[in-house]
Amino acid sequence: MDLSVIIPVYNEEESLPLLHQAVHQALDPLNLTWEMVLVDDGSRDASPRIIEGLHQSDPDHVRGVLLRRNFGQTAAIAAGIDHSCGEMIVLLDADLQNDPADIPHMLEKLQEGYDVVSGWRIDRQDQFLTRTLPSRIANWLISKTTGVHLHDYGCTLKAYRREVITGFKLYGEMHRFIPVYAHSVGAKILEVPVRHHPRRFGKAKYGLERTIKVILDLITVKFLSSYGNKPIYLFGGAGFILILISLITLLVLFVRRVFFQIPVLDSPIFQMSTMVFILGFQSILMGLIAELLVRTYHESQGKPTYTIRKLLPGHHRIHESDR
Missing domain, CATH: 1.20.58 (Methane Monooxygenase Hydroxylase; Chain G, domain 1)
Known part of the structure; x- marks a missing residue:
């Protein structure tokens, strides 16, 4: 499997059929095998039933992971990664604000040698005072603290090579810090502009109350990335x-x-x-x-304190008996 598009879902019954169609339109022209992993995070509407229907009608591309209750976006993303097969992984929101049409361009950048391609919502279609302004402050703080400078950590639309994001576990609100973890193992990161649309259905699931959680998670990430081994x-x-x-x-x-x-x-x-x-x-x-x-x-x-990008021919694994 070449590509897995992982989509956390929470009360998005109106968006799912349109999202399924948009992902097909974006990926069908590409010469690769792909799957769409829809992770229902304890939705209280008809989202689980719609996911099951999409899987039945399109079993070659749609996979469903239905969680028992609402565990949060980070846990849903972690479940999607654990139950996906693609060598490349794209994270995408289910609310249609991210545009699946941007995925091919991000995959091209992965093919050029980057390990992480992060979306940047330059023209963000959200309320300025309650969402955009706090997000900009958070992005500045995260960039200064971690040394990984991105304009838009909060943009879910990101593309990864699987090998740079499978060596750690995600907790709390740490899905936004995946590029920081990837950078800690030597990943090459690129940020590209992506489209952002106004929300068409329902309402935003997050507000200002998430700020404190993000700050606490940032302290944890800084400790783990800078001092985790020493x-x-x-x-x-x-x-x-x-x-x-x-x-x-x-x-x-x-x-x-x-x-x-x-x-x-x-x-x-x-x-x-x-x-x-x-x-x-x-x-x-x-x-x-x-x-x-x-x-x-x-x-x-048996966890090593290093990561390997490539082994050249002639190298072999060092066993204890070789030392």
Whole structure:
């Protein structure tokens, strides 16, 4: 299978027949085998029944994954990836705001050697204050924090090579951070403009309440991408800074005691600096414990700390007996 188009669905009964038709119009002219994986995320309307009908009428292209309840968009995308077969994966919303006609151009970029092609809704058809403006702020914050600079992390329409997105699990609202994970394993990322249409049916499923979740997930992603394999650098570094601050403060207090006869032990600053020293020491210990957990994680599951793009002829896998 060349391509899997994964579409999370939640209460989109009006959109599904039109979406099915639009995907066919976009992909049928291409010389590749493809499937459309519709993942129903606990819809309360007729979406599951429509997905089953589309599968029965078009079994060669439509696959359905019906979740038991609403788990969220990230979980639905993860289920679609797990139950898809394509070497290339395209993520697409079911509300018809993303245009399937943009998929062929994104696949061309994958064929040129890119691993991730991310959509950029330049002319976004959403309310500015409640959706567009918060999204722009979030995109700026994510780009600055992670070092992966994209204009539109929130655009679901993205194309991937399967090998760059199957080595990690998705939780919370982390589907928007997939390019960051892919970048951490050396993926080549390109952002291309895509069309964006006004919503034709229903209403948006997300609002401003998602902002806090995104910020918390961003902290997690930053930790995993930058310090996931060496947590001692974060905890140990913070610990050394705290210990250094404590020692400098204690030195100042003792200098005041020697030259100005100011008591040291009765000073609240002395007590605070002692607590800071203890916190710094505990932070270093936490880093060492985290290092043990990381090694247990990798070694117990046989997970390597590297990723390979290609093996040239003549190379072979190194076994323990070869060392």
